[in-house]
Amino acid sequence: MSRIGVVCLLISMCCCDLSLKRNTQRLNTRELTVSTSKLKLCEKQKNVCVMSASDCLYTASDGKPEGLSRSDMNFMNTSCHFLMDEESLTCSWIQLNDIRSINTFIISKARDIISCPAILSIVSIFNLTIKSVNLIDQREIFSDVYKVNLSEIIQAPQPVIRFVNSTDTSLNVTWSSCVHKITQCQIRLSAASWREMFSVSEVSKESLYIINDLQPYTEYSLKVSCSYGFGQWSKWSSEARATTSESVPIAAPLLSYYLILDRNSGTQQLGILWKALDRSDARGLIQGYEVSYAPSKHLARRKTIHTSDLKMLVSVMSEEYDVTVSAYNSAGRSPGRRLRVNAALHHDVPAVKGLWVSSDGLFLKLHWEVDVTAVNVSEFAIEWRSSSDVSSSGWMRVNAFTFTALLPDIKSGETYSISVYPVHEYLCGAPVSVLADLQHGTLLDLLGFHLITLTKSSLTVKFVWKETQPNINVLYYKLVLKGKHQTRYLTVFPHKAQELFNDLQANAKYTLYIHGETVSGNFSTATLDVTTPLLDYDEIIKCCVPLVLLVLGFGFFSVLTKTVCKQYFFPNVANPGYSLIGHWLLNAPFEENSKICVLRLENVFTVEQQTEKNIIHVERRMSSVAEDEVISSKICTTSEGTTHRSRSDYVENISGPSNPPDYNDLPVLTANLDYVHNEEIICESVRCPLSEP
Numbered sequence: 001m002s003r004i005g006v007v008c009l010l011i012s013m014c015c016c017d018l019s020l021k022r023n024t025q026r027l028n029t030r031e032l033t034v035s036t037s038k039l040k041l042c043e044k045q046k047n048v049c050v051m052s053a054s055d056c057l058y059t060a061s062d063g064k065p066e067g068l069s070r071s072d073m074n075f076m077n078t079s080c081h082f083l084m085d086e087e088s089l090t091c092s093w094i095q096l097n098d099i100r101s102i103n104t105f106i107i108s109k110a111r112d113i114i115s116c117p118a119i120l121s122i123v124s125i126f127n128l129t130i131k132s133v134n135l136i137d138q139r140e141i142f143s144d145v146y147k148v149n150l151s152e153i154i155q156a157p158q159p160v161i162r163f164v165n166s167t168d169t170s171l172n173v174t175w176s177s178c179v180h181k182i183t184q185c186q187i188r189l190s191a192a193s194w195r196e197m198f199s200v201s202e203v204s205k206e207s208l209y210i211i212n213d214l215q216p217y218t219e220y221s222l223k224v225s226c227s228y229g230f231g232q233w234s235k236w237s238s239e240a241r242a243t244t245s246e247s248v249p250i251a252a253p254l255l256s257y258y259l260i261l262d263r264n265s266g267t268q269q270l271g272i273l274w275k276a277l278d279r280s281d282a283r284g285l286i287q288g289y290e291v292s293y294a295p296s297k298h299l300a301r302r303k304t305i306h307t308s309d310l311k312m313l314v315s316v317m318s319e320e321y322d323v324t325v326s327a328y329n330s331a332g333r334s335p336g337r338r339l340r341v342n343a344a345l346h347h348d349v350p351a352v353k354g355l356w357v358s359s360d361g362l363f364l365k366l367h368w369e370v371d372v373t374a375v376n377v378s379e380f381a382i383e384w385r386s387s388s389d390v391s392s393s394g395w396m397r398v399n400a401f402t403f404t405a406l407l408p409d410i411k412s413g414e415t416y417s418i419s420v421y422p423v424h425e426y427l428c429g430a431p432v433s434v435l436a437d438l439q440h441g442t443l444l445d446l447l448g449f450h451l452i453t454l455t456k457s458s459l460t461v462k463f464v465w466k467e468t469q470p471n472i473n474v475l476y477y478k479l480v481l482k483g484k485h486q487t488r489y490l491t492v493f494p495h496k497a498q499e500l501f502n503d504l505q506a507n508a509k510y511t512l513y514i515h516g517e518t519v520s521g522n523f524s525t526a527t528l529d530v531t532t533p534l535l536d537y538d539e540i541i542k543c544c545v546p547l548v549l550l551v552l553g554f555g556f557f558s559v560l561t562k563t564v565c566k567q568y569f570f571p572n573v574a575n576p577g578y579s580l581i582g583h584w585l586l587n588a589p590f591e592e593n594s595k596i597c598v599l600r601l602e603n604v605f606t607v608e609q610q611t612e613k614n615i616i617h618v619e620r621r622m623s624s625v626a627e628d629e630v631i632s633s634k635i636c637t638t639s640e641g642t643t644h645r646s647r648s649d650y651v652e653n654i655s656g657p658s659n660p661p662d663y664n665d666l667p668v669l670t671a672n673l674d675y676v677h678n679e680e681i682i683c684e685s686v687r688c689p690l691s692e693p
């Protein structure tokens with residue numbers, strides 16, 4: 001029970017609190033006006049004037065009813081004013097509750113009142129009570145008794161602005177205030193961001209005031225209030241609006257230029273870019289720009305072009321040009337901005353990079369990058385042009401520290417060509433452009449990538465971009481490299497044809513993929529698994545070449561050692577039996593009836609030290625019935641190469657008994673032929689005459 005009671009108490013407290021809050025939230029301004037004709041004198045109380053006879057009964061003679069509820073909560077911030085011309089008294093107050101009520105004034109004085117209608121005059125002083133009768137429960141509430149001096153609360157009548165004439169820098173305001181007794185007025189002038197008051201002391205029924213030093217082509221709003229010199233200021237007149245007329249622009253547009261050289265045709269184009277004038281400098285609606293240019297040496301060849309665009313491209317030769325641009329509005333033409341352009345000298349303000357456009361509901365959102373090492377860009381100029389209306393373009397300038405922009409007034413379903421120019425004082429970089437629309441963002445799709453190089457510590461991938469309408473509006477594309485220990489992200493843009501990842505681990509597995517971000521979520525595509533090699537190709541080369549050289553060197557050394565050992569420690573002794581020739585000669589494998597004929601050994605071994613070209617040419621002819629067999633053999637030892645042998649080597653080889661023969665191809669010579677002599681070889685070609693079958 002007690003718990004329920006507590007809950008109820010809490011609920012009721014909450015409700016009270018809520019109702020209190022609701023009451024405080026509703027502030028109802030009440031206003032009540034009484035004119036002289038509505039006031040009646042009470043029959044029994046000669047010092048009280050009332051609006052309704054029923055109010056007489058309850059009011060005490062001093063206007064302070066005893067025992068009746070008074071509530072300050074119901075009569076907050078009460079203020080009254082008296083309008084002399086209308087002979088009316090008006091009071092307004094704030095009532096905290098929203099209950100409908102009937103309000104009346106009770107006017108009382110200490111002395112008897114002679115005429116109630118006459119009490120509303122400028123010299124009157126009386127006590128005022130406001131009575132409020134709740135229409136629902138008929139409860140009566142009385143305000144405090146206010147002491148009223150009509151001369152203090154008299155309010156001048158609300159003035160009326162008759163007309164406002166404007167020039168380019170002044171407004172001529174005429175107003176009327178209906179009465180002669182007005183002694184001063186004030187004018188409140190406001191423009192978009194400021195407000196200023198002007199006091200006017202020389203006034204009459206019809207007054208006039210000229211406000212000077214205003215901005216041309218600016219809209220102003222005006223209000224007037226007046227007073228008698230005492231009492232209260234009148235209500236503000238209703239607002240009048242006026243726009244100052246246009247005036248000649250005072251400043252010349254800021255210029256910058258860039259040069260484009262077409263290497264194929266050899267022609268050169270000069271791009272001139274200018275900045276729209278500030279509103280305060282334009283002093284009107286700029287209707288267009290006058291661009292004139294001429295080679296500095298032939299100023300008579302000046303060409304003048306009128307355009308409403310903020311850019312112009314003209315073909316130029318490699319010489320100095322004189323360019324002038326001025327802006328004009330309906331009032332006239334601004335001073336001209338002059339620029340001397342030497343088309344032979346190419347400057348270098350690098351173009352922006354990575355221009356990417358994504359759609360942001362009603363806007364196109366741009367993003368770009370610049371080279372931080374390059375010249376200091378002072379601002380960026382952004383141009384956008386709808387494909388359906390190429391003649392009209394939008395322009396925007398952003399400061400040098402801003403690399404994003406929101407393009408306004410983009411129509412859905414239209415393709416825009418968007419260009420960004422970096423501006424550095426009077427120079428600017430060539431534009432970088434992309435196509436975009438509100439549905440897809442940049443009209444470029446990243447199809448995938450190829451791996452170009454892979455080393456143990458780095459890899460390079462090349463991207464494939466395609467001009468198309470992508471399926472989704474991608475905010476960013478990122479290339480992700482996911483390894484065992486870390487994941488790396490690289491944002492990729494169309495200007496980047498390839499991307500490099502460094503500091504990879506050797507012999508490690510990595511996964512590469514494209515990560516796309518959209519407003520509604522992320523996606524990934526084109527996944528590739530790679531494993532970095534343990535060693536790079538050049539490392540392998542670096543490692544193997546010394547190894548190969550070492551092996552070769554060792555081989556050479558061993559051969560050399562062998563030769564030296566042989567020569568000095570185990571010299572060869574010639575043993576014809578071990579050589580093929582010797583063997584052949586010693587053991588002639590001929591049959592009895594076969595003929596050996598060694599016709600001649602011609603000087604095949606040319607014993608010349610210089611040429612050292614030794615040939616043994618031995619031919620053996622076996623004449624048989626079936627066939628002739630010719631066995632021929634040649635030894636050719638040339639002066640080059642490892643097979644070189646001197647004559648004495650040869651002799652030793654042949655005669656040395658200890659060494660195995662080196663000349664396997666030699667035919668076997670018979671023992672009884674003494675062809676081999678010490679110190680000298682007599683070689684003759686052995687020729688068998690062709691035997692007739």
Ligand SMILES: *[C@@H]1O[C@H](CO)[C@@H](O)[C@H](O)[C@H]1NC(C)=O
Pocket residue numbers: 027076077094
């Ligand atoms: C009542 O008047 C006072 C002082 O003049 C002011 O601060 C307050 O905001 C007014 N209250 C309301 C509800 O307007």
Ligand SMILES: *[C@@H]1O[C@H](CO)[C@@H](O)[C@H](O)[C@H]1NC(C)=O
Pocket residue numbers: 062064108109110111125126127
């Ligand atoms: C208003 O009432 C007070 C007393 O309540 C009285 O002293 C004063 O004289 C009255 N004012 C006038 C103008 O009668």
Ligand SMILES: *[C@@H]1O[C@H](CO)[C@@H](O)[C@H](O)[C@H]1NC(C)=O
Pocket residue numbers: 163165172173174208210
């Ligand atoms: C101001 O406007 C009024 C009414 O159009 C005209 O009579 C008066 O000459 C104007 N004064 C000046 C200084 O323009």
Ligand SMILES: *[C@@H]1O[C@H](CO)[C@@H](O)[C@H](O)[C@H]1NC(C)=O
Pocket residue numbers: 374375376
């Ligand atoms: C860019 O500006 C910085 C600081 O304003 C200056 O130190 C630097 O020299 C400038 N660089 C160029 C290339 O003008």
Ligand SMILES: *[C@@H]1O[C@H](CO)[C@@H](O)[C@H](O)[C@H]1NC(C)=O
Pocket residue numbers: 517520521522
């Ligand atoms: C998309 O990826 C980014 C990191 O690139 C992350 O911050 C963001 O929370 C992701 N959004 C969604 C919807 O998963």
